[in-house]
Amino acid sequence: MAAITAALLALLNHGDHLLVADCVYGPMRQFCDDTLTRMGIAIDYFPPAESADLSARLRDNTRIIYLESPGSLTFDLQDLPAVAQLARSRGIITITDNSWATPIYQKPLDFGIDVVVHSGTKYVAGHSDLTLGLLACSASLFERIKPTATLLGACLAPDDAYLALRGLRTLPLRLAQHQASALRIAQWLQQRPEVREVLHPGLPEFPGHSLAQAQLRGFTSLFSFRLQPGTEAARRAFLDALDLFLIGVSWGGYESLMIPLGGSYKDDPELRARRGLDDDTFRTSIGLEDPDDLIVDLEKGLAAWRAAMD
Structure with a gap:
């Protein structure tokens, strides 16, 4: 959630519209419904099966499309290349949660997705002894997100960084x-x-x-x-x-x-x-x-x- 909240708070403003896959992680949905709506950000959820063409769901003020593919309860997939292509044509940022697949089995950046978040707590750590949020994006987006992450206190301890590196080796x-x-x-x-x-x-x-x-x-x-x-x-x-x-x-x-x-x-x-x-x-x-x-x-x-x- 540290990675998710930092990205959304850095890239959204009052009056913006966020389009979210209906299969997202429960705390992400709660953050949208409780915190982002209170900040004046409009939230809409779409069925993952409609991801091949979301054009009818976009608004003039849509700023981000948020995905999780596969999801983590019923494993709904979204068409990442199709969403990325549509979003790029409209100047919309795409974010996807790639925790299920890891960077080994799915590379959303190669499909044109702008920001990828991971729960490093899961496969990256690999030993159930670490909580960690990870985020990957372009240098320009990173410069927009980093100050918000710092202000939120999302700073990784050295021992936790070591445990994540240990997990990546295997x-x-x-x-x-x-x-x-x-x-x-x-x-x-x-x-x-x-x-x-x-x-x-x-x-x-x-x-x-x-x-x-x-x-x-x-x-x-x-x-x-x-x-x-x-x-x-x-x-x-x-x-x-x-x-x-x-x-x-x-x-x-x-x-x-x-x-x-x-x-x-x-x-x-x-x-x-x-x-x-x-x-x-x-x-x-x-x-x-x-x-x-x-x-x-x-x-x-x-x-x-x-x-x-x-």
């Missing part, structure tokens, strides 16, 4: 393992009768798979899946039976994580419906453990789910 190797294990487990989940749907951009059945193939050079550890409609007791039994998967909201470290998405946007049923979230949806980050062990753990969880449903 990032390609870790991502290769994350990708292989996550795809294997996603494909395994697809075959399970307890599972209704798997949301992973690397699967041919995923709605945005063709766009993922065009824009991404690989796939990472984070994806979601939907169990068959079940009871609260069955969902709890599934989670309680897991030993290797920890409950946690982050991703990108050694350990595998699992969170239920049923509580996401409970106070906004319309948004929840648009995002396709329900009580039977879970998000998982596949870590660096042996994937065979993780599959055994998931089998235990699904067995507990079945028992609770009987």
